[in-house]
Amino acid sequence: MYGGGNIFEKPENEIQEDPVKLAEFEARILAGEKIEPTDWMPKEYRKQLIRMIEQHAHSEIIGALPEGTWITRAPGFRRKLALMAKVQDEVGHAQLLYSAAETLGKPREEMINDLISGKSKYSNVFNYPAVTWADTAVIAWLIDAGAIINQVANSKGSYGPYCRALERICQEESFHLKYGHDNVVFLATGTPKQRQMVQEALNRWWPPIMHFFGPSDKISVHTETLMRWKVKMASNDDMRQKFLDMYVPKIWDLGLTIPDPKLRKNEETGVWEYTEPDWNEFKRVINGDGPCNAERLAVRKMAEEKGKWVREALLNRNEMYSVPLS
Amino acid sequence: MPIKSIDPRITRANIEIQNKETSKENKVLEKLDHWQTYEVFAQNKRGEHYSHVGSLHAPNPEMAWILAKEQFGRRNKITGIWITKTSDIFSVTENEEEMFELNSEKIYREAGGYKVMDRINKFKKENKKISEK
Ligand SMILES: [Fe+2]
Numbered sequence: 091m092y093g094g095g096n097i098f099e100k101p102e103n104e105i106q107e108d109p110v111k112l113a114e115f116e117a118r119i120l121a122g123e124k125i126e127p128t129d130w131m132p133k134e135y136r137k138q139l140i141r142m143i144e145q146h147a148h149s150e151i152i153g154a155l156p157e158g159t160w161i162t163r164a165p166g167f168r169r170k171l172a173l174m175a176k177v178q179d180e181v182g183h184a185q186l187l188y189s190a191a192e193t194l195g196k197p198r199e200e201m202i203n204d205l206i207s208g209k210s211k212y213s214n215v216f217n218y219p220a221v222t223w224a225d226t227a228v229i230a231w232l233i234d235a236g237a238i239i240n241q242v243a244n245s246k247g248s249y250g251p252y253c254r255a256l257e258r259i260c261q262e263e264s265f266h267l268k269y270g271h272d273n274v275v276f277l278a279t280g281t282p283k284q285r286q287m288v289q290e291a292l293n294r295w296w297p298p299i300m301h302f303f304g305p306s307d308k309i310s311v312h313t314e315t316l317m318r319w320k321v322k323m324a325s326n327d328d329m330r331q332k333f334l335d336m337y338v339p340k341i342w343d344l345g346l347t348i349p350d351p352k353l354r355k356n357e358e359t360g361v362w363e364y365t366e367p368d369w370n371e372f373k374r375v376i377n378g379d380g381p382c383n384a385e386r387l388a389v390r391k392m393a394e395e396k397g398k399w400v401r402e403a404l405l406n407r408n409e410m411y412s413v414p415l416s
Numbered sequence: 417m418p419i420k421s422i423d424p425r426i427t428r429a430n431i432e433i434q435n436k437e438t439s440k441e442n443k444v445l446e447k448l449d450h451w452q453t454y455e456v457f458a459q460n461k462r463g464e465h466y467s468h469v470g471s472l473h474a475p476n477p478e479m480a481w482i483l484a485k486e487q488f489g490r491r492n493k494i495t496g497i498w499i500t501k502t503s504d505i506f507s508v509t510e511n512e513e514e515m516f517e518l519n520s521e522k523i524y525r526e527a528g529g530y531k532v533m534d535r536i537n538k539f540k541k542e543n544k545k546i547s548e549k
């Protein structure tokens with residue numbers, strides 16, 4: 091689901107690359123060709139891609155937790171089945187993305203270690219709890235909607251294995267979006283109590299949704315090189331605008347209120363205006379201080395530890411790890 | 417202190433919160449803990465070629481096959497799966513592109529390298545002249 095709000099590192103002082111190879115590489119990307127794992131690539135390209143795809147994979151697997159919480163308490167059997175299918179999809183997305191990142195040379199065990207130790211990040215929105223059933227509806231609709239905007243853009247990027255994984259993922263996301271929308275519509279057109287529930291969930295999730303695409307271009311790390319290399323496909327603010335344009339009218343259609351008095355579309359410029367999200371809170375939460383960070387990582391750690399004996403029982407120590415091909 | 421979660425199952429699991437400082441060093445997984453890798457090939461429709469659809473981690477071919485079916489055959493209908501260890505695939509990666517350059521001079525092995533109509537027409541014309549005489 092969730093590739094939003096990637097945090098890129100400031101590029102290190104220009105690593106010296108072979109100028110001829112670099113020129114060939116850039117020409118290839120400019121011509122719309124894909125880069126494959128065994129192709130020559132700049133060190134910085136490899137590093138930033140590993141970082142981005144790994145963050146995306148972690149987001150899928152951690153994103154399954156707030157929704158997974160509600161499987162046992164989903165209202166009715168059909169919703170329970172649908173939510174299980176969605177959560178299974180998300181875990182499958184993680185697996186596809188870990189494989190894509192592995193092709194660049196970082197084994198999956200290392201990625202998961204870095205997730206659990208807090209070294210790697212994942213989408214900030216999953217550090218917030220799904221307090222009621224309505225929260226899962228808002229997540230499945232609007233967070234997945236944001237993820238789709240991000241993933242569709244990224245699927246046109248330059249790295250072959252990542253694009254192929256995203257194509258598969260996007261197919262499944264269309265079910266998540268419809269499922270989430272259906273749940274929100276059901277509550278919003280229901281009893282006053284149901285309406286109140288979904289409104290409260292929207293109030294809780296609006297700030298994280300506005301954070302989802304990452305810090306405003308005005309304050310985020312410059313990413314010109316990454317955009318030229320088609321690692322980053324659209325600016326954070328552009329994706330946020332696209333999201334607002336597509337979904338605010340749909341939210342208003344349901345008679346729900348978005349908790350931002352400044353939110354409106356400037357009819358002259360066509361640009362959405364809004365209260366600037368609190369980027370200090372964003373930084374604070376992404377660095378470990380959100381309401382659920384500790385729980386998310388501890389649960390992930392428990393899963394790896396408790397599954398260890400099963401994996402060990404099946405392990406043949408004579409085997410060798412190989413980097414997946416594509 | 418164990419975690420108190422809004423998810424009662426997590427509260428019941430009695431999980432300790434990691435110490436932020438020591439967790440940095442903490443390596444939960446070791447090399448090969450997620451086993452070796454396999455490549456997956458699937459057939460979308462009977463009659464079509466099998467093609468590569470992705471890779472996965474598994475401890476043995478049987479498990480790889482089961483996981484492949486779940487990962488690549490769960491949402492789209494497919495008609496068959498092959499799996500093989502990644503390490504069993506031989507490929508050459510150096511200068512791949514140049515190696516596969518086609519030689520456009522070898523027109524003798526193209527259908528388009530054979531033009532007979534000129535000869536036939538010439539032959540017919542000459543034949544006609546002969547028969548007219
Ligand atoms: Fe996903």
Ligand SMILES: [Fe+2]
Nearest residue numbers: 091234263266
């Ligand atoms: Fe999703």
